[in-house]
Amino acid sequence: MTTTGVQAIIPAFQELKVCAEAHWKGLWKSGRTVITVGTAACGQAAGALEVLQAFRDEVSKLNLDCRVIEVGCMGHCYAEPIVIISKPGYPAICYGHVNPVIAGTLVKEFVAGDNPCLEFVLGALEKNDLIPSLSEFPRAQYEKKLILKNCGHIDPTDIEQYIANGGYLALEKALRMRPEKVIDEVKRSGLRGRGGAGFPTGQKWEICRNSAGKPKYAICNADEGDPGAFMDRSIIESDPHSVLEGMLISAYATGARQGYIYVRAEYPLAVERVQIALRQAKKLGLLGREILGSNFSFDIKLFQGSGAFVCGEETALIASLEGEAGTPHVRPPYPAVSGLFGKPTTINNVKTLTYVRHIINNGAEWFAGIGTKGSRGTAVFALAGKIVNTGLVEVPMGTTLRQVIFEVGSGIPNGKKFKAVQIGGPSGGCLPESALDLPIDFDSLKKAGAMMGSGGMVVLDEDDCMVEIARYFVEFTQRESCGKCTYCRLGTKQMLEILTDITKGRGKLEDIDMLQHLAEGVKAGSLCGLGKTAPNPVLTTLRYFRNEYEAHVREGRCPSLMCPDLIAYYILPHKCERSCDACVGTCSVEAISPDKKRIKVIDQEKCVKCNNCLVACPLQYNAVVKLSPPGKVPTSKK
Amino acid sequence: MTEEKIKQHTRQVLKSFSKKKGNLIPILQRVQGRLGYLPREAMLEVAEFLGLPPIHVYGVVTFYNQFRLNPPGKHSVRVCLGTACHMKGGYITLDAWKRRLSIGAGETTTDREFDLDTVACVGCCVMAPVTVLDEKPMGKVDPTKVDGLLLAFEREREGKKKQ
Known part of the structure; x- marks a missing residue:
């Protein structure tokens, strides 16, 4: 880069920052109450849009100086719809399970009057003498929010709020560094891809940078297809610019000119928020030609997936971008050498890209100081299923499963007993009670038979049948298998038939061994991650819950009372x-x-x-x- | 819709695209957005525009779950069968929809009022079991709520008739 380019960056960014900060301060002008309503998809499913309307109606009816804004999801999904009211003279208070009637009451009693309606409170955002704060919850001692920090606190459709909260600072810093230095920083941080496989991100970028061929491409994989995982959806809906910033930095480091963000069609709200974010970034010159006055140009296009799970696999995703059916290709060559249209391409998961700005801002050593030796940084999990505090959690790598499920997630509801935790979706496995003290990182989970996958964590209790869950996942992978490899196409089909027979009480004892045999075959004989990992749910349930299979086969009995035919x-x-x-x-x-x-x-x-x-x-x-x-x-x- | 109308709509969509193969999926998405489904004539039109064999277009359409080959109903019912939804009784909810609408997944009622389908996961796992009704995710839909939702539609229809 020329020196004139570098010199132009600082004033260009400074101008944006000053403007954004003034805008942010204006929002919180003294004496005014600000109400934020979480309207990510999880909030909307719980009725957040009706709550938002109720607040707006009541505020305008009473003619109050009060701003009502939409924000994303702060991770406490169990309490949706969530509302935060920041009134001068009070700590910012977070309310859970709000409905339109409660919304009306809060405006009348708290915004217009001064009764904070303690009965609806979830917790305060900062420590105070009036209300317990969220940071005093037991879960707070395990959580460490890096990439979820902004989620639920800023308006995802307003770029200035992002900039005022430290956004695009890392881009500005990166543009003043040499691309090799950026890659070196990411490499030294030890960041590994959060899409599931855990490949070192810096190394991927370096390979792409050193590969011949132009133009180069940078792709963000937001095709989060794992049923039971919703971290990527939440990040895009709540803080889309953090993803764009990560993409910009990766493109600068690898030398890419064109980017794609590949979002699942099942996430309409995420699609909408990315569109808005792209438009705003272009308008402020953070995307497009000569970004911030430097000589780095990069543009991002949004591409909507069409509902094929296998497209989360990088070579299948590329095929889909090229207008083909999404079938994976043999690697090598890896996309970093020959990817989209045969050109060097980096493909990174949403979460991986979101970490980048923190690494650039705080340095590689800081990031490497979090987590475990082989797995640096934090892990984001989506807690769902039979758990009290469903939602998103971010904990340092190395936290144990028990801490995540029982401390952060507050355990199993209705006094039921924990049975297993399903980690990593269809590629992962079911881990029993005995594995709960396992520190979570890429390698330990693999050893136990599961995998990090994209981070979905579905907790199962005594009412959940392990044969049925194995059948469910095989049904899923069988349906989503692209059909290219025989083992995956036919093997999963046979496994599904055997499992269906067992859940219907038609199983034979030798079926169980056959299942094991087939599972190992599919694992060995498939090309891509889908087939290679599809047998994991079966293998882990066989390993840890063989007695349940036997009860189905020998006695025609479902010990968990779940299988409808039994x-x-x-x-x-x-x-x-x-x-x-x-x-x-x-x-x-x-x-x-x-x-x-x-x-x-x-x-x-x-x-x-x-x-x-x-x-x-x-x-x-x-x-x-x-x-x-x-x-x-x-x-x-x- | 007549053949001519379908072609017209498709051509309208094609106007805003260049003849690049990479545009195939976005084009199909836009055509389906306009017509509700992808009839034969539309696929042929798209194939000709991009200079692809029609079988390639058909292959892509049938590969991806999002594309449909038959007209949708007025209201779309998508039952989420993600892990959390399944374990919390999503399959029971699907049964209830099938029973009440008398159709299977992937079908449309004969009066074209409803179409029923499943979806792998909409990411609202905390509200499980979820049904997406006309693009709006509804949480905790059990068989009783299915009846309630259908009743609401019926009331709405009756109300319109009276007007």
């Missing part, structure tokens, strides 16, 4: 209350009727096992039970 619903006559008709009304197929004594009886022929009656039966009676095998139901006398 259970029957039954109403215990001595517990059923004569005057109660709750189950009769709720039955979706009219299978329940009272007998002469008005004790309710289920017609097993009609029952579709929809679980409605069990939910409807009042707790004090608790008369509906599931029995397995179904033959246990006493034959009724008519």
Whole structure:
């Protein structure tokens, strides 16, 4: 780069920064209350848009000097919709499970009056004498937020809020460094790709930089297809510019001129927010020709996936960008040498790119100081399933599974017992109680039979059948297999048939060994990550929960009372209350009727096992039970 | 929709694209956005525009889950079958939708009011089981809520009739 280029960067960025900071300060002008509503997809599913409207209506009705803004997701998804009210004279207070009625109350009582309505409070954002703060929650002692820091605190559709909070500072710094120095910094930080495989990011960039061929491409892989994972969605919806900044720095380091951000079609809100972010960055000269007055030019196009899980694999993703069906190719050559249109291409996961700006800002040594020896930095997990605090967590690598599930996630709801945790989606595995003290990093999880994958963590309790979950994942990978490799195409199909037989009580004892055999075959005989890892859920459940497979096969019994073909619903006559008709009304197929004594009886022929009656039966009676095998139901006398 | 109309719409979409093969998927997405599905005539038109054999276009359309070959219903019902949704009874919810609408996944009701499909994961795992109704993710949809949602649509339809 020429020296004139370097000199132009500082004033150009300074101007943006001053402007953004003034804008940010204006928002928080003294005396004004600011209400932020989390409207990421998880919030919207819980009704955040109605809450947002309710706040706006009430504020304008009372004619208050109060700003209502939309922000992303702060990770406490279990309490959605989440609202933060910052009123002068009070700490910023976070409210959970807000609905339109509560919204109206909060405006009337707290914004207009001065009753902070403690009954709706989740916690304060900073320590104070009035309300316990979120940082005093037990989980806070394990969490370390780097890439989730902005999420839920800034408006993702406003670039100035990002800049005012330290955004694009790393880009400015990187542009004043030599590209080789940027790569060196990332290499020394020990950052490994967060897409699942854990390849060292700096090394990938270096290979791309040193590869001949022009133009070079930089791709952000936001095709987060793992069912049960939603970290990338949340980051893009809550802090899209942090992803763009990472892409810009990677492009500068590798010498790429054109970038693509490949977002899943199932994430319409993420698509929308990326579009807005791209438009704003272009307008401020942070994207496009001669960025910040330097001689570095880079443009990013948004590409929407079309619903194919295999496109998360880098060579399949490239095929899809080229207008082909997304089937993977043999590597090498790796995309960093020959990728999109045969040119050197880096493909990085959303989270990987989001870390980059922190590394540039704080230095490689700082980042390398977090986490474990082989896995530096933090890990982001999406907690879902049977866990109290569902949501996003970011913890340093090396934290144990037990700490994440029981301390950060507050354990299993309804007094149930922990059974297993499914990590890494269809490529990962189910780990039992005995693996809970495992420190989480790339290598330890692999050793236990699972893998980091993209970071989805689904907690399973005693009601979840391990054969069924194995069947579920194989059904998924079988459907999503692109069909190129025989082992993956046919092997997963055979495995699915065997597993389906077992869950329906038609399994044979030799099937279990056959399953093991097939699983090892598919692992060895497939080209890409999808096939290579597809047997993991089966292998881990066989390894840790073989007794459940045997119960299905030998006794036709589902120990967790989950497999529909191996259970029957039954109403215990001595517990059923004569005057109660709750189950009769709720039955979706009219299978329940009272007998002469008005004790309710289920017609097993009609029952579709929809679980409605069990939910409807009042707790004090608790008369509906599931029995397995179904033959246990006493034959009724008519 | 007549053949001519389909071609017209498709050509309208093609106007804003260059003849690059890499544009195939974005073009198909835009055409489907306009027509609701990808009829034969539209695929032929796209193939001719990009200079590709029609079988290539058909191959891509059938490879990706997002593209559909039959017209959608007025309301779209997408039952999420992600891991969390499945374990929290998403399959029971899917059964309920199938039973109430009398169609299977990937089908449209005969009155073209609803189409039913599954989706791998919409990333709202904390609200499991999720059903996406007309692009809006709804949390905690169990069989009872399915009945409630359908009732709401019926009331809406009746209300419109009265007007």
